[in-house]
Amino acid sequence: xxxxxxxxxxxxxxxxxxRSVRSRTGEFLAEGPQSVREAVxxxxxxxxxxxxxxxxxxxxxxxVEAARVARLFVHEVTPEVLDAMCxxxxxxxxxxxxxxxxxxxxxxxxxxxPDAVVxxxxxVRDPGNAGTVIRGADAAGADLVVVSDSSVDVRSPKVxxxxxxxxxxxxxxxxxxxxxxxxxxxxxxxRLLAADGAGETLLPDVDLTxxxxxxxxxxxxxxxAAVRDACDEVVRVPIHGHAESLNLAMAATLCLYASAGARxxxx
Amino acid sequence: xxxxxxxxxxxxxxxxxxRSVRSRTGEFLAEGPQSVREAVxxxxxxxxxxxxxxxxxxxxxxxVEAARVARLFVHEVTPEVLDAMCxxxxxxxxxxxxxxxxxxxxxxxxxxxPDAVVxxxxxVRDPGNAGTVIRGADAAGADLVVVSDSSVDVRSPKVxxxxxxxxxxxxxxxxxxxxxxxxxxxxxxxRLLAADGAGETLLPDVDLTxxxxxxxxxxxxxxxAAVRDACDEVVRVPIHGHAESLNLAMAATLCLYASAGARxxxx
Numbered sequence: 001x002x003x004x005x006x007x008x009x010x011x012x013x014x015x016x017x018x019r020s021v022r023s024r025t026g027e028f029l030a031e032g033p034q035s036v037r038e039a040v041x042x043x044x045x046x047x048x049x050x051x052x053x054x055x056x057x058x059x060x061x062x063x064v065e066a067a068r069v070a071r072l073f074v075h076e077v078t079p080e081v082l083d084a085m086c087x088x089x090x091x092x093x094x095x096x097x098x099x100x101x102x103x104x105x106x107x108x109x110x111x112x113x114p115d116a117v118v119x120x121x122x123x124v125r126d127p128g129n130a131g132t133v134i135r136g137a138d139a140a141g142a143d144l145v146v147v148s149d150s151s152v153d154v155r156s157p158k159v160x161x162x163x164x165x166x167x168x169x170x171x172x173x174x175x176x177x178x179x180x181x182x183x184x185x186x187x188x189x190x191r192l193l194a195a196d197g198a199g200e201t202l203l204p205d206v207d208l209t210x211x212x213x214x215x216x217x218x219x220x221x222x223x224x225a226a227v228r229d230a231c232d233e234v235v236r237v238p239i240h241g242h243a244e245s246l247n248l249a250m251a252a253t254l255c256l257y258a259s260a261g262a263r264x265x266x267x
Numbered sequence: 268x269x270x271x272x273x274x275x276x277x278x279x280x281x282x283x284x285x286r287s288v289r290s291r292t293g294e295f296l297a298e299g300p301q302s303v304r305e306a307v308x309x310x311x312x313x314x315x316x317x318x319x320x321x322x323x324x325x326x327x328x329x330x331v332e333a334a335r336v337a338r339l340f341v342h343e344v345t346p347e348v349l350d351a352m353c354x355x356x357x358x359x360x361x362x363x364x365x366x367x368x369x370x371x372x373x374x375x376x377x378x379x380x381p382d383a384v385v386x387x388x389x390x391v392r393d394p395g396n397a398g399t400v401i402r403g404a405d406a407a408g409a410d411l412v413v414v415s416d417s418s419v420d421v422r423s424p425k426v427x428x429x430x431x432x433x434x435x436x437x438x439x440x441x442x443x444x445x446x447x448x449x450x451x452x453x454x455x456x457x458r459l460l461a462a463d464g465a466g467e468t469l470l471p472d473v474d475l476t477x478x479x480x481x482x483x484x485x486x487x488x489x490x491x492a493a494v495r496d497a498c499d500e501v502v503r504v505p506i507h508g509h510a511e512s513l514n515l516a517m518a519a520t521l522c523l524y525a526s527a528g529a530r531x532x533x534x
Contacts, residue, residue, distance in 0.1 A: 240527050
């Protein structure tokens, strides 16, 4: 049982709340039972350590058992140690230190099916929106999420929490410069659909057969003009009432579910 | 120019962050340019006072002008006074004190069109989710939002902010006990569709012609069994990937947009 909240190990885990430390170590935090369970289930080879309080172990025996079966290091800690490790206010008794692992962009492109649905985040800065889009992409069955180098770090604790485990469910490629990202997708035959409130094509009217990518912009100011112009089509979600817009996560989820519907009909 | 952040007036405005004070006075706060603009445009008769800093007036002259045209009281205040009035960390130079006004539930039901789309919130406690659902209902062109008495106060500053003005765009009836709410809708011929991850009918398969209401449950534990059983159909949004669920606001927005699509096709 680890009992000292001021130990070097605890400090090292807590330091993963900082981007610079995540970059240097290649590690990040999964906080809370949902994130830890999905990391252990879907990517045990990338989990370095699991920390659990006695209460957490009692409430989630299946997670501890799955971690042991996967031969992971499971450490018992006091609630004070867990709190000292975490960014979250209520880690609910469980946290895992994970290794940063993602496919290379080229490999991820090569693995796409012919009717691929891709979600692209450019200049997304808000952690909650970014995480919720990744969760929506997972739920809609998207094949790949690509995050530009100008976006929020998807391994930050807030983003990881908002994905509610989806970060481990589908390939997420990060750090790609926007031009390389658009070019790579295009070269692979993926049609680029810019999601933009000023789009001429309405979402229900767009052709969603074949491989395509939804290109999303910043949560406040939308897509850069250069990005919009580089896309094959600019599509807007219709606004039927008086709302000025939808938030990024809602718009992305509606677009990705439209793709899922079209793919379901075609298959 | 109001300059004293400790004056009685400033304290009285600030007190509207508390639910008990809102209930007693029948007033609530609209913070920031988007909320104030929509309140002034859509419900000037319910705006009691507008407070604006010199900087806010310079950045949003059209809002101040619209408020003056509507013969509202517009008060210049210092940034310190505005900060002292607000719950928001960055009110961006504008706040309005609004009067609580909503149609009676019976009147709102009587005003529904034959192909009405209604959004019902039962036991929703999270302000961000509640506000985002109202924003989504507005964008999807819903005719009415009904909020049960067991839900969050939609006039709390956090909910008002998350609606981004939509609170003034469509009728929102609050404080209705759940049984009365379901009975009232049913008596008006509105079909009750429970949105629930355990539903047997998939969203793309449900018949969305005719008047219907989407009944949403708590953001963490979903719909009460009694509420689900009282509905005509239990519908789930399909999950194509490995995500366990969608958040409440995303699920509600997908359901409401499906209704909008069906209505568009029928009209």
